[in-house]
Amino acid sequence: MDIKKIWIPLLFLILAIFPPFFLSQYWLHVMIISLFYVMMASSWNLIAGYTGQISFAHAAFSGVGAYVSGMLAVNLGVSPWLGILIGSAVAALLGLGLGYLCIRMGGIYLSLTTLGFSEILRIIITNEDKWTRGTMGLQVPGFFTDYSKANCYYLFLVVAVLFLIIIYCLIHSEMGLSFRAVLNDELAASSSGIDTIRVRVLAFTISSAMAGVAGGLYGHYLMLITPDIPTLGQMFLVLAMAVIGGMGSFVGPIVGSFALEILSEYIRIYGEYHVLIFGLVALGVARFAPEGMVGILSRRWRRRNLS
Amino acid sequence: MRGGGKGRFMSEFLMYLTNGIIMGVINAISAIGVSLIVGIMKVVNFAHGELYIFAGYFSYHLSTSLGVHPFLAIPLSVFFIFLLGILMERTLIRPTYGDEMYSLIITFVLSIVLQNAALLIFGPYPNKPPTLVSGATNLFGLFHYGNQRLLSFGISIGILLSIFYLIKRTWFGKSVRAISQDRGMASLVGVDHLRVNMISFGLGAGLAGAAGVIIAPIFPVTPTGSSAISLNAFVVVVLGGMGSLKGCVVGGLVLGILENLGAAYISTMYRHIFGFIVLILVLVFRPWGLFGQKTQ
Amino acid sequence: MNGRIIEARGVTKSFGGLTAVRNVDFHLEEGEIVGLIGPNGAGKTTLFNLVSGVYRYDEGTLLFNGISLASLKPFEICRLGIGRTFQIVRPFLKMSCLENILVGMVGKRDKNGSTREKREEARGYLKFVSLESREKVLANDLTLIEKKRLEMARALATQPKVLLLDEVLAGLNPSEILQALELIEVVRTRLKVTIFWIEHVMGAIMKASDRIIVLDQGEKIKEGRPEEIVNDSKVIEAYLGESDA
Numbered sequence: 001m002d003i004k005k006i007w008i009p010l011l012f013l014i015l016a017i018f019p020p021f022f023l024s025q026y027w028l029h030v031m032i033i034s035l036f037y038v039m040m041a042s043s044w045n046l047i048a049g050y051t052g053q054i055s056f057a058h059a060a061f062s063g064v065g066a067y068v069s070g071m072l073a074v075n076l077g078v079s080p081w082l083g084i085l086i087g088s089a090v091a092a093l094l095g096l097g098l099g100y101l102c103i104r105m106g107g108i109y110l111s112l113t114t115l116g117f118s119e120i121l122r123i124i125i126t127n128e129d130k131w132t133r134g135t136m137g138l139q140v141p142g143f144f145t146d147y148s149k150a151n152c153y154y155l156f157l158v159v160a161v162l163f164l165i166i167i168y169c170l171i172h173s174e175m176g177l178s179f180r181a182v183l184n185d186e187l188a189a190s191s192s193g194i195d196t197i198r199v200r201v202l203a204f205t206i207s208s209a210m211a212g213v214a215g216g217l218y219g220h221y222l223m224l225i226t227p228d229i230p231t232l233g234q235m236f237l238v239l240a241m242a243v244i245g246g247m248g249s250f251v252g253p254i255v256g257s258f259a260l261e262i263l264s265e266y267i268r269i270y271g272e273y274h275v276l277i278f279g280l281v282a283l284g285v286a287r288f289a290p291e292g293m294v295g296i297l298s299r300r301w302r303r304r305n306l307s
Numbered sequence: 308m309r310g311g312g313k314g315r316f317m318s319e320f321l322m323y324l325t326n327g328i329i330m331g332v333i334n335a336i337s338a339i340g341v342s343l344i345v346g347i348m349k350v351v352n353f354a355h356g357e358l359y360i361f362a363g364y365f366s367y368h369l370s371t372s373l374g375v376h377p378f379l380a381i382p383l384s385v386f387f388i389f390l391l392g393i394l395m396e397r398t399l400i401r402p403t404y405g406d407e408m409y410s411l412i413i414t415f416v417l418s419i420v421l422q423n424a425a426l427l428i429f430g431p432y433p434n435k436p437p438t439l440v441s442g443a444t445n446l447f448g449l450f451h452y453g454n455q456r457l458l459s460f461g462i463s464i465g466i467l468l469s470i471f472y473l474i475k476r477t478w479f480g481k482s483v484r485a486i487s488q489d490r491g492m493a494s495l496v497g498v499d500h501l502r503v504n505m506i507s508f509g510l511g512a513g514l515a516g517a518a519g520v521i522i523a524p525i526f527p528v529t530p531t532g533s534s535a536i537s538l539n540a541f542v543v544v545v546l547g548g549m550g551s552l553k554g555c556v557v558g559g560l561v562l563g564i565l566e567n568l569g570a571a572y573i574s575t576m577y578r579h580i581f582g583f584i585v586l587i588l589v590l591v592f593r594p595w596g597l598f599g600q601k602t603q
Numbered sequence: 604m605n606g607r608i609i610e611a612r613g614v615t616k617s618f619g620g621l622t623a624v625r626n627v628d629f630h631l632e633e634g635e636i637v638g639l640i641g642p643n644g645a646g647k648t649t650l651f652n653l654v655s656g657v658y659r660y661d662e663g664t665l666l667f668n669g670i671s672l673a674s675l676k677p678f679e680i681c682r683l684g685i686g687r688t689f690q691i692v693r694p695f696l697k698m699s700c701l702e703n704i705l706v707g708m709v710g711k712r713d714k715n716g717s718t719r720e721k722r723e724e725a726r727g728y729l730k731f732v733s734l735e736s737r738e739k740v741l742a743n744d745l746t747l748i749e750k751k752r753l754e755m756a757r758a759l760a761t762q763p764k765v766l767l768l769d770e771v772l773a774g775l776n777p778s779e780i781l782q783a784l785e786l787i788e789v790v791r792t793r794l795k796v797t798i799f800w801i802e803h804v805m806g807a808i809m810k811a812s813d814r815i816i817v818l819d820q821g822e823k824i825k826e827g828r829p830e831e832i833v834n835d836s837k838v839i840e841a842y843l844g845e846s847d848a
Contacts, residue, residue: 054411101590108351108549109594111411112541113586115353119534120583127576174709177698181706184695191655191689193681193710193761232534236419243412276427279420286413287399 016157020150028149034261035156036218039163041241041253043210046167048239049248050176051203052183053107056235057098057114060121061091061208062215063230067125067132069216070140070225080143084216088209095208099201118232125227137226140219152221159217163210168250170206179203183248233275240282246292255293318449323571324564325446329456331563332463333518337536338543338555339470340514346487346550347507349407350400353414355515355540356533357421362388362516363528364429367436377439385516392512396505418533425530433527436520459521466517467556474552483507487550515540535579542582546589548599557597561585608633608765608797609654613663616653623649625821626663631765636791636798638808638829641818642842647801648690650818651767654799655687656680667765682710686763690770690801692750694742700753701738704728707760725760732756732786748779755786759794766790768800772807780804784811809833817841 019031040062047053068090069083078086098117102110125132132138144151170176178199181189190196219225228234237260245256264274289296337359344352352358365384369375375383399417403409440458443451474480482503485493493500519528543562547554562582570578589596609631616624624646631637639647652658654665656677665672667683675683695703704725716724729735732752737745742753751771758766768787772780784807790796802808809815809829817825817832819841825832832838 048408052408054408054415056415101587105590105594107407107411108345108349109545109590111351111353111415112545113590115534116538116541116583116586119538120580123577123579174705177702177706178709180698180702181695184697185693187657187677188689188693188695189706190677191657191681191687192707192757193678194706195676195678195710233419236416239412239415243416276420276423279416279423282416283399283413283420286409286416287402290409 013161020153025149028153030261030265032149032153032156032221034258035153035160036214036221037238037241037257037261038160038254039156039214039217040211040238041245041257042163042167043207043214044238045242045247045253046170046210047200047203047207048242049252050171050179050183051200052186053103053200053204054111055114055204055207056111056232057095057117058207058211058238059232059234060114060118060230061095061211062218062234063121063125063227064091064094065212065215066219066225066229067138068212070138070219071131073140073220074138080141080216080220084213084220087216088212091212091215092205092209096201096205099204099208103200103204104197115232118230118235121230122227125230132225132227135227137224138219139224142220142223156217156221159213163213164250164254171250175199175202236275236279240278243282244278244285244292246294247290249292249294252292252294259293314449319571321446322450322452323567325452326456327564327567328560329460329463329563330567331560332460332467332556333521333559334539334543334563335556335559336463336466336470336514336521337518337540338547338559339467339552340511340518341540342544342547342550342552342555343483343507343514344511345544347483348400348410348504350403350410350508351414351541352508352511352515353411353537354395354418354421355511356535356537357418357425358388358391358512358515359519359522359536360425360528360530360533361391361421362519363436363523364425364434366520366523367434367528368429370436377437380436381520384520385513388516388519389509389513393505393509395512396508400508401501401504418537422530422533425533429530431530433529434523435527436523438524453525455524459525462521466514470514471552479503479506538579539582542586544596545586546596548596550600551596551598554596554598606632608668609799610666611654611663614650614653614660614665615662616649616658616660623821624653624660627818627821627823629816629823629826631797631799633764633797634791634795635813636787636800636811638812638815639799639801639818640803640805640808640815640832644820645818645841646821647818648769649821651687651769651799651801654680655685655767678710681761681763684762684764685767686758686761686765687767688751688754688758688769688771690773692747692754694745694750694753694757696743697741699739699741700729700734700745701725703742703753703757704760707757711762728756728760731759747774751775751783752786759790759796763796765797765799768798768802770801770803772802772804780807787811 020028023031040058044055044058047055065084065087068087069080072078072083072086073080098113102113126134129136143155171179178189178194181192181194182196182199186196215229218229241256241260242253243256244260245254246252260278267274267277285292337355341352341355344350362384365387366377366380369380369383370377395417399413400410403413438455440454442454444454444457446452474483482493482498485498486500486503539562543555543558546561547558562585565585566578566581569581607630611630612628614624614627615622627650639650641647649658653660654672656672656675656679659674667685670683672680695706698706701722705721708721708725726735726738729738732755734749734752734756737749742750745753755771772783775783787798788811791798800808809832812829815827815829815832816823817838824837824841825835
């Protein structure tokens, strides 16, 4: 990485330290939720944008992380810090299993099976309310004894930045070359010596683990874990953020997460229309501008520079 | 009637089995709707379940709010859905040909949009269109079974036979089979593949709608049930083997019977899990399905 | 080992009711350049796909240095030492030329070697095909012949012992064809790669090959030196049988 490329993210990082000092509790909450979506959208983009696998189980994996951690905390008194790690490991294992089963058959099978997995998980969680408290929600302990939103904000910020660093290093490593080769042309990649199945399963497992962590953080922040987390509606939001922001780019999901989360707060004043609106926008983007907001902006910037 | 418990068990079992068979043929129609589109266009229509329930809602509103006779409301609703399918293909799907990824994203987003639209337009309450026939028949001398269900069975069989005739005997069906085997070749011999695509997508949507209107007088439609419906269709397609019509029928029956018996004897809450378990088992032991082709 | 780097006996492949390759025997000796010709639909690319693992053969044996290729996946076959190019060129379009080469190097290298060393080695392959000035250009932005050269370089980066070339000369003008033939000869002598290639440009393949194998409707109808093939009546008949030769 050359020095020029470092100072922009560094600047943002420094700026990111300040919000708790001047934002209201409400907007700080919005920032925290946005950071949750940054984690989710970036890790989904890793498999969708960089290896071409459309999974619909991402929200489900975050639910796995949340519920495993939550149930461990409530029933065995496990601390959330440890619980989240265990939850993430469970999510990763499920991702490994599901991934291996489907990926050897092709993209369509992965999408179908992850859709099914997501629905079934939601049904199980809703029905087994002895363990999960079903739709009433599972009340779990938070991270900090002082319930400080500022502390939670910094926690989410640190983890989100960590995820982004991991994803960045992964993409720019040799493994990242394999990812993009598989994305570009699976047959050519395979004929050039890339074990395409192993590459895809690896990406899928890493991304599931990340979703598990994000879910765990989300659950213990809200201190209430509900079956809303592993739904297809949540999955759609994550997908929309990645697609509208710019699938296959590094910054796209970050931009998409903040943009859509903040917008949805404004739209909610009028009613629960944000899903419908984002859906129509996502359709438009996928149809007319597949590179998303980032793509459109970078094309304009390039044109201005050339003229 | 035979004595006591055994007789009752038998008659209950046969009733659940009959339920399963009837659901099974409806599953088959629904699955063919998906399989047709996957086979020709390599596109999975994730909005399948939404089209299914939209048809149910159309038939409900046409017959109750607008006073259209049910015999007319049903084909009319299916026709609307057929048109909707064609519209979807022209505007959204056609530009994504060759790009599997984007068609998956687009139909998924479409399903969410339609789900939310259904909630806004039709409201969250279940609706049940009026039945075409009432009363019950005594089946096998063992139990009474609703006539509407028997009629649905009859209509479903009729639709399945028509589809088989369409695919095996008509020029359209031959084009469909040619394209799903080799699009380039089919194009060379003069098949207008774009037009066939469009009609097939409409047909796939129409079949989803048909399944929906057949079910609606028996089980009410709700906007939130659409994901489970799509999932059911997908499980049948994977179980039967992608691109196999025979597979859809066999798979649909297997799933229908399994789900009904499972819901009756094991657990009603988890009726959809049986489908998912079947899916996983198929993927583990025979991923190409019962009648699918084993490719490299 | 009797110098036969690839040995195939009775190889057969059917798709549904259609037999694309029927009972084909052939072999490649190390260091040879062997041409594969035949009218359209003869099964040439299918044979290539069988050797490179894209398809599994139904019957027969196919050995590479004595190892059976029966149940190996394409990437395993590549790592064993069989590289290929495609009839319709397939570089990684959204990646740069250098990255295309680096991908080819991933499968076979040991994990040692710094990034800088690997990039230098990749540049070497680009230089070999005269693409070193296009290092940062996306493959999508190359001309057709540059794409073909890139695909060849990527295949060479996998350090193959056998290279399958599928109609590399298609779409090239005569001077480009001469350049390509020179390159192929250099690959054989300098890099010690055995070459098996499909071609329709008859003059070129007859001139550059040591031996020719002729397929027609899935079966091998003749094999021999170019001089023997050119005048053979069976071969001429097979070609005249198709409407556009």
